[in-house]
Amino acid sequence: MDVKINQDGCKYEVVLDGRIDTTNADKFQEDLTPLMNAETPEIVMDCTGMQYTSSQGLRIFLSLQKSVIAHKGSLVLRNMDPKVREVFDITGFSSIIKID
Amino acid sequence: MKKHFNPIKDKSADIIEYLMSSPDMPQDEALRFKIHLSIEEAVENVVRYAYEDGIGWMEAGTDLEDGGLTLSIEIKDAGTPFNPLAREDPDITASAEERKIGGLGIFLCKKLMDEIKYEYREGCNILTMKKKLS
Numbered sequence: 377m378d379v380k381i382n383q384d385g386c387k388y389e390v391v392l393d394g395r396i397d398t399t400n401a402d403k404f405q406e407d408l409t410p411l412m413n414a415e416t417p418e419i420v421m422d423c424t425g426m427q428y429t430s431s432q433g434l435r436i437f438l439s440l441q442k443s444v445i446a447h448k449g450s451l452v453l454r455n456m457d458p459k460v461r462e463v464f465d466i467t468g469f470s471s472i473i474k475i476d
Numbered sequence: 477m478k479k480h481f482n483p484i485k486d487k488s489a490d491i492i493e494y495l496m497s498s499p500d501m502p503q504d505e506a507l508r509f510k511i512h513l514s515i516e517e518a519v520e521n522v523v524r525y526a527y528e529d530g531i532g533w534m535e536a537g538t539d540l541e542d543g544g545l546t547l548s549i550e551i552k553d554a555g556t557p558f559n560p561l562a563r564e565d566p567d568i569t570a571s572a573e574e575r576k577i578g579g580l581g582i583f584l585c586k587k588l589m590d591e592i593k594y595e596y597r598e599g600c601n602i603l604t605m606k607k608k609l610s
Binding site: 397398399428430431432434435438439441442445459463466467468471472473 | 488489505506509512513516517520566568569570571572573575577578580581583584587588
């Protein structure tokens, strides 16, 4: 999983590319650390390249959303693959994380 | 086909790849996605939690049933007796603040597979997952 973050003040444009699974979930969490520590972050994540996520990835998205709420920021996921979207739907994540 | 893996510590990726490369696997991408995810969650569960010291074996295999219409995946270990299906499902209606981190793996298997069964037999945990291929 490749994570690119472009920051402009409070605005974070994030591009995800690849799979999030058991082999790289820890690295993914580490890559998102700057977003978890930010005050009032406005995060837009482009998920076009995210082809897969296991529950390991989901728990990181939930951690991020919890942190964003605690820091009074916002998080939007965009262009999600329909197969990945189904995983977010099944687990109720679509109702707690904004998906465009 | 089935294979005995020993040791299994840090071997999730190899075990998942073995199962996904089985000739019993369908070609359809959407089906493969669901099967791959369920296999990953079930295998990870055993690799991470079945053996207290992390050292132990797993037998993993696939089979076709109903004249090729149903894929069956079996995962067997001799670790601590544990029924993953007995765990309470996560509350998927809770708010982000209320939601607990974790507990989603086996829940996903339940939702993505057509049938999932746990047995403890002859000192082994046996998890069987079935998916209709048509």
